[in-house]
Amino acid sequence: MSLKFQSPTGMHDLFQEDWNYFDKVKKTCQNMADSYEFDRIETPILEDTAIFEKGTGLNTDIVEKEMYSLTSRGGDRLTLRPEGTPGIVRSYIQHGMQSLSKPVKLWYFGPFFRHERPQAGRFRQFYQFGFESLGVSDPIIDAEIIQIFYNILKDLGFKNLLVEINSIGDSQCRGYFRKSLMSYLRSRQSGLCSDCKRRIKKNPLRILDCKEEKCQRIKKGAPQIVDHLCKECHDHFKNLLEYLDEKGLPYSLNPYLVRGLDYYTKTVFEIYEDSEEGKQIGALAGGGRYDDLVRMLGGKPTPACGAASGVERVVNLLKARSKKAGLKAKERTSEVFLAQVGEIAKKKSLKLFEEFREAGIKVGEALHRDSLSAQLKAADKMDVKYVLILGQKEAIDDQIIIREMKSGNQYVTELSKAVQEIKKKIKK
RNA sequence: GUGGCUAUAGUGUAGCGGCUAACACUGCUCCCUGUGGAGGAGCCAACACGGGUUCGAAUCCCGUUAGCCACCCCA
Numbered sequence: 001m002s003l004k005f006q007s008p009t010g011m012h013d014l015f016q017e018d019w020n021y022f023d024k025v026k027k028t029c030q031n032m033a034d035s036y037e038f039d040r041i042e043t044p045i046l047e048d049t050a051i052f053e054k055g056t057g058l059n060t061d062i063v064e065k066e067m068y069s070l071t072s073r074g075g076d077r078l079t080l081r082p083e084g085t086p087g088i089v090r091s092y093i094q095h096g097m098q099s100l101s102k103p104v105k106l107w108y109f110g111p112f113f114r115h116e117r118p119q120a121g122r123f124r125q126f127y128q129f130g131f132e133s134l135g136v137s138d139p140i141i142d143a144e145i146i147q148i149f150y151n152i153l154k155d156l157g158f159k160n161l162l163v164e165i166n167s168i169g170d171s172q173c174r175g176y177f178r179k180s181l182m183s184y185l186r187s188r189q190s191g192l193c194s195d196c197k198r199r200i201k202k203n204p205l206r207i208l209d210c211k212e213e214k215c216q217r218i219k220k221g222a223p224q225i226v227d228h229l230c231k232e233c234h235d236h237f238k239n240l241l242e243y244l245d246e247k248g249l250p251y252s253l254n255p256y257l258v259r260g261l262d263y264y265t266k267t268v269f270e271i272y273e274d275s276e277e278g279k280q281i282g283a284l285a286g287g288g289r290y291d292d293l294v295r296m297l298g299g300k301p302t303p304a305c306g307a308a309s310g311v312e313r314v315v316n317l318l319k320a321r322s323k324k325a326g327l328k329a330k331e332r333t334s335e336v337f338l339a340q341v342g343e344i345a346k347k348k349s350l351k352l353f354e355e356f357r358e359a360g361i362k363v364g365e366a367l368h369r370d371s372l373s374a375q376l377k378a379a380d381k382m383d384v385k386y387v388l389i390l391g392q393k394e395a396i397d398d399q400i401i402i403r404e405m406k407s408g409n410q411y412v413t414e415l416s417k418a419v420q421e422i423k424k425k426i427k428k
Numbered sequence: 429g430u431g432g433c434u435a436u437a438g439u440g441u442a443g444c445g446g447c448u449a450a451c452a453c454u455g456c457u458c459c460c461u462g463u464g465g466a467g468g469a470g471c472c473a474a475c476a477c478g479g480g481u482u483c484g485a486a487u488c489c490c491g492u493u494a495g496c497c498a499c500c501c502c503a
Contacts, residue, residue, distance in 0.1 A: 006494075061501050065429075083503085112503085117429075119497060128503060206501090260501060270503090283503060310503030341462055376464035391462055405464075 010116070010124030021315040022127065026109050028155050029129045032148050038105040038131055043087035045111065049077040054296055055086035057262025066114040080113035083261070084130045084308055085290065086297065092134055093299035102135030109311075121281035121313045130287075132306030134294065139240035141305050142267045142289055143247065149271055149285040149307055150249055156318060158284075160274040163250065166257035167237040168205070169229050170265045171292060177228040178204060188218050208256035224255045236266050259286065263293040267305065277320055284317075285309035334362040335386065335426050337379035341372050342392035349390050352400075352418065359419050361426065363388075379405065386425060388418060 007013060014022065033040065049069050056063050068080040081087055088106055091097075097104045109129040116122055131148050133141050146163060153161055168174055185192070185200050185207060192200075196207045196215050208219050229237065244251055251269075259268045268288035272278055287307020294302035336356070340349040346367065356363045366378040372389070379387045389401040389410070400418050403410035413421055 009494075066501085114502080116501075117499095118495085119499095122502070126503070130503095280497095281503095286503060308503060313503060339463085370461065372462050373460055373464070378464090380464045387464085389463075393462085401463090403463075408463090410463085 008124065010118035010122075012123065012125070018315065021318055022311060024318075025129070025152075025156065025311055025314055028152050029107060029109060031155070032152050033107045033131070036105065036131075036144065036148055038107040038133075041088065041091065041106040041108050042110055043081075043084075043091050043108070045081055045113075046078045047081055047087050047090065049079040051086045051090050051297060052079055052082060055089065055263055055293055056083060060260055060262055062114060062260070066116055068113050068115055082112060082114045084108055084110075084112065084128060085132060085261075085263070085293065085306055088130075088132050088306075089134075089293050089297050089299070089304070092302075093294065093297060098135070098300055098302060100135075103133045103141060104135050105131070105133045107131045121310065121316060123312060127311035128308045129311060130306060130308035132304065134304040134306075135302055137236075137291065137303035139236050139267070140243055142240050143243035143249075145287060145305050145307050146244065146251075146269055147247060147249055149287070149309060152309070153271060153273075153284060153314070156314065157321070158273055158317070160278075161250075162252065162272040162274045163269060164254040164257050164272070165241075165244075165251050165267070165269040166225070166254050167229060167233060167240075167266050168225055168258060168264060168268055168288075169233045173228060173230040173233055174225070174265075177223065177225045180223050180228065181205070181225075184222055185218070191215075191218055205258040208258065219256070226253075226255055233266055240267060259288060263290040263296065264288045265291045269307070271309075273317055277317060281313050281316060283310075284313055333382055334364040334384055336361060336422055337364040337375075337382060337384040337387045338367075338390070339365075339372060339375040339379065339387055340367065340390045340395075341370075342395065345390040345392055345395035346370075348395050348415075352388075352390070352415070355419050356422070359423065361419070361422060386422060388422070390415075 030040075032038075049067070052063050052067060058064070062082050067082055070078055072078055088108065092104065092106075107130065110127065111125055112128050113125050115124060118124060131145060133145060146165070150161060150163060169177060182200060182204050185196075185204055189197060189200065191214055192207070193215055199206050205225075207215060208222065226234075226237070241251075241253075257268055257270065259270075266289040268286075270283040270286040272283055273281075278284075285307055286309075287305070289303070289305040291303040292301075294300065294304060338349055338353055338356075340346045349365075349367065353363055353365060353367075364379065364382045364384055366375045369375050369378065372391075376387065385405060387403045387405060389403060391401070394400050394412065394415070398415045399412050400415045401410050401412055402418070402421060
């Protein structure tokens with residue numbers, strides 16, 4: 001087999017089996033959106049490249065090397081959205097949502113694109129759902145966002161959820177902290193791994209995440225950002241934690257949690273499944289507060305908070321779990337099957353099929369087959385309860401056979417009464 | 429972007445230098461132009477691509493591509 005064409009690297013075809021799960025996830029989101037009064041929004045898949053450069057951040061990996069960007073025929077610089085938040089914010093500004101009553105609560109579900117090297121739970125085209133709440137700085141909002149993602153995952157059947165949370169301060173206190181962290185790291189530069197040496201300048205917060213043992217040791221003595229928060233950020237974080245305690249939502253503080261998008265301020269969080277597969281697949285959801293983003297994209301200064309979750313990651317874990325449980329959902333696709341024998345019957349069955357469809361009854365068929373045994377075989381595979389047999393003789397007499405598959409009992413009735421009869425039987 | 433592992437019908441596998449490339453499932457046909465689940469008979473369908481080593485390569489080597497995994501980063 002020499003395949004001439006195949007799907008692009010890291011992009012996959014999604015089949016019925018996948019959509020069974022995707023739809024379930026989406027439905028759970030919709031329920032949660034209804035409960036917390038979030039409105040559905042779907043922004044374009046292509047956006048002006050500049051909103052990611054300004055929003056997500058020029059120095060982030062995403063913008064630096066992972067975007068699918070193009071210049072349109074008209075000369076516009078466009079990018080396949082690598083994440084959802086900047087598009088939502090663009091829409092918020094463009095449609096004057098700042099004049100709506102606050103908070104403005106929006107949720108989305110759709111495909112995103114990043115040119116990364118694919119691996120477990122990481123693709124070049126992937127689906128995310130996200131919830132964004134704009135216009136309110138109160139940490140009660142942060143708590144609600146975390147709660148929503150926790151609830152969705154819980155409703156989907158995840159146990160052992162691990163919520164990690166941290167505060168990275170605002171543009172002010174983070175700057176101070178960054179300086180003191182950098183000077184601490186510089187003083188111990190020789191003890192760091194080669195990767196981290198490079199990171200000192202570019203992204204010192206990341207060193208706190210390094211897995212090298214020698215870096216871990218240095219990290220233990222490093223200044224922690226929670227100790228360097230300004231009063232406002234400190235109070236915000238403290239209040240958030242109190243709200244979470246009040247809700248009874250389990251979380252753990254991770255003073256080393258940082259996120260790779262430039263616009264985050266104050267709260268950041270991630271949710272994992274605490275299991276082997278969960279660790280491998282990475283964060284199921286992640287997000288935080290982004291109080292400067294609306295202003296950075298040209299809107300009025302507007303506090304906001306939101307998060308997103310990777311649908312494939314969630315679905316992969318759901319699939320792995322149902323495999324473990326040995327669940328084989330062999331679904332019955334229809335209750336009735338229509339079989340025919342002979343040219344007259346074949347023609348009459350076309351109309352009959354439509355009558356059933358109009359009556360809201362789904363009827364299986366294999367009209368392309370002529371032998372009755374082959375049709376019954378097909379009916380058996382569909383696991384239907386009843387088969388309607390329209391033979392040559394019946395077709396001429398305007399009659400039809402109704403056969404109950406399980407018992408093998410069958411009887412003849414008027415063709416015109418077929419829909420009614422089946423309707424009665426199915427109701428039972 | 430860097431590394432490691434892998435690559436045989438639609439799917440899952442066997443083949444370990446000497447085949448007409450095997451098996452299971454699926455699909456299709458027939459046994460059975462008017463009665464299914466079982467059984468039997470048959471059919472369709474594969475060595476990713478390109479080089480090399482060799483009398484001989486699915487098998488060994490190199491390259492390309494793709495997949496998986498790890499790093500990086502992230503959902």
